[in-house]
Amino acid sequence: MSGVFYGVGLGPGAPDLMTLRAAKLISEARVIAYPSLEGGDSFARSIAAEHIRDGIQEIRLDIPMTVAREPAQAAYDKGAAEISAVLETGQDVVCLCEGDPFFYGSFMYLFARVSKRFETVVVPGVTSVTACAAVSASPLAARNERVTILPGPLPEEELRHRIEGAESVAVMKVGRHLPKIRAVIDELGLLAQATYVERASLPDQVVCPLAEAPDSAPYFSMILLTKGADPWL
């Protein structure tokens, strides 16, 4: 019997925004895996830290942040091979995933490599989208409203096309793309209803109108376009 590969969502960053199921799986794990920026700390591991038992096996995936894809592919290949080797012995592996494993997470690259050979179970987590909505008091959608989720690195023309005529919009991975995204939103006359959120739920969280946001944003930042709290009913 092979082990089970768990992809466990940890939520947006505050440790108590992980689910009861995630906390239990992590605290019982004998082998965990997690991504980290090459040479840096692992945000995922820091969220889960209080539940990780001492002395267990840790598979750390150092993911290079390069424009070329091959180095990252090689890192995921290597990580998947290490994880598979553990699963073959019958031991489970719990993979720590920021946010939700299937929502813009690097877990998907492991899932694509491991799930065909081994039983894989995904535990959903709170995404940064609803976390940002919560901390900025921005209701996302009610009744028959639509929600559009866009990555900030999309080209300017595509962002304009997708935001125009949309209802609630969340722009993920804002980072250095902030000036471009803000210009698009301003041209569409929507700046007044746009909120900027950085590191939602963490102690150094920032929430402000997009008009007042700094030009240089970290990777973990988001822009929300919502109508605010109408008394819909």
Next chain:
Amino acid sequence: MSGVFYGVGLGPGAPDLMTLRAAKLISEARVIAYPSLEGGDSFARSIAAEHIRDGIQEIRLDIPMTVAREPAQAAYDKGAAEISAVLETGQDVVCLCEGDPFFYGSFMYLFARVSKRFETVVVPGVTSVTACAAVSASPLAARNERVTILPGPLPEEELRHRIEGAESVAVMKVGRHLPKIRAVIDELGLLAQATYVERASLPDQVVCPLAEAPDSAPYFSMILLTKGADPWL
């Protein structure tokens, strides 16, 4: 000092998919509030049941399911008045919300009525979108992919317009609209990549290809259109 109004997301239905923060707030609450279908049980209360202490005050909002809006508005007005009366005494009120409070939840109607007068704190929860993705092994989005969330009751033409050219799509609140949505997806040639999920994470959960789904679906059902698990990297 007035009390604090908490809107607490409970996740999609499995009790252990609520967050640690939600479980703590509920277990410490002296007053809770929750919606229920008129004359029926409260799904929200059933998710939270094991954390609710005996003998606390419970404010139950019986929401009539009518086409006319006025009866529901009157029910939210009445509930908001009861909640406000408790908050005025300095006592906190914990409102139980299926999924996430700001994501198609009835909490928003209370938020619109209560948050101007009283401090209101929202605790995000796991949404049905990522829960359905998890149970159906359907990765939602990676890299620069877009996600579109659509309510099933939208008119057929609008659904067609929004699904055509989209990437990952989640159609919420499928219910009796299933035949209409399936016809649109079939016409667009996307039936093979569409998954139907009913009551995700609950014991009576159903996951199947949309082509095999029954014509009559419950309100808590969803259709996911995703590309599947490509080895993107």
